[in-house]
Amino acid sequence: MRGLQAEGGVLSWRTEAAAALAPGQVRVRIHAAGINRADLLQKAGNYPPPPGATDILGLECAGEVIEVCGQTRWAVGDRVCALLAGGGMADEVVVDARHLLPVPRGMGWADAAAIPEVFTTAWLNVFELGAARPGEKVLIHAGASGVGTAAIQLCKAFGNPCWVTLGSQEKLDTCKALGAEGGVLRHEGISALQADGPFDVALDPVGANYAPEHLDLLALDGRWVMIGLMGGRKAELDLAKVLVKRLQLTGSTLRTRSADYKAELLSRMEGQLWPLFESGQLKPLVAKTYSFDQAQEAFAELARDQIVGKIVLVASEADA
Known part of the structure; x- marks a missing residue:
């Protein structure tokens, strides 16, 4: 599995063994990942991941479920978006099944990846x-x-x-x-x-x-x-x-909240907001997309602070 990390302020891709699943977890093949200002801070060494979280960048992503472990609401092939403590800028991610939400009907990968965080x-x-x-x-x-x-x-x-x-x-x-x-x-x-x-x-x-x-x-x-x-x-x-x-x-910080807190928050959000996404009343504002291999350029664009909305990395095989 390939993931994007930052060392000494420099972005680099590293390959590591894929994580094993524990009961209640899901493996997602990532098709798109949102970039947030928190990722800029982590790149600069000013926002380390919480204990136990991966140091691979990325607090949100969208993709396809490819493996599940234990009893969850998800099945292989489901289109989902995820709220993460890290790991979104990678080929795949293992995530607490409760931290996934369905991609709203009719929405592409880039827009879906711009929702969770x-x-x-x-x-x-x-x-x-x-x-x-x-x-x-x-x-x-x-x-x-x-x-x-x-x-x-x-x-x-x-x-x-x-x-x-x-x-x-x-x-x-x-x-x-x-x-x-x-x-x-x-x-x-x-x-x-x-x-x-x-x-x-x-x-x-x-x-x-x-x-x-x-x-x-x-x-x-x-x-x-x-x-x-x-x-x-x-x-x-x-x-x-x-x-x-x-x-x-x-x-208020979200990244360090407990897994249970995030799960309950996302459940309330799904009930309140997902009908509004599916009706078009709410829509993530994606300013620009870059390929995963253009991550350096995407981070530089966000740092310039000239855009309105989100920058999203999209995998080359994704249908956007």
């Missing part, structure tokens, strides 16, 4: 941890990212007006076409959103750079869910505003 992240942090209720306003940072474009679509589907922050007018126009009410460019400062608030939920992959402004932008009983630190890890806050507004700050 970003839609799970957006759903968990806006609607479960953030507890967004219909009509509440949501603030989405990095709105043109994979997670951001997923969150915009979810907000539109569940009746939550949302605003975004991002880096260019072109990206803002695309996000508004997806359903965002409006937004601001990073260089304008997020305090420019004051007139559009207050916001009930903030989805924040930025951290320190935006932290003080959140205290002014959030509503009474607002929920601020932090999922990343792209803008730094240290900030000075006026805690009196946190107290008076009864604000909640929640730190």
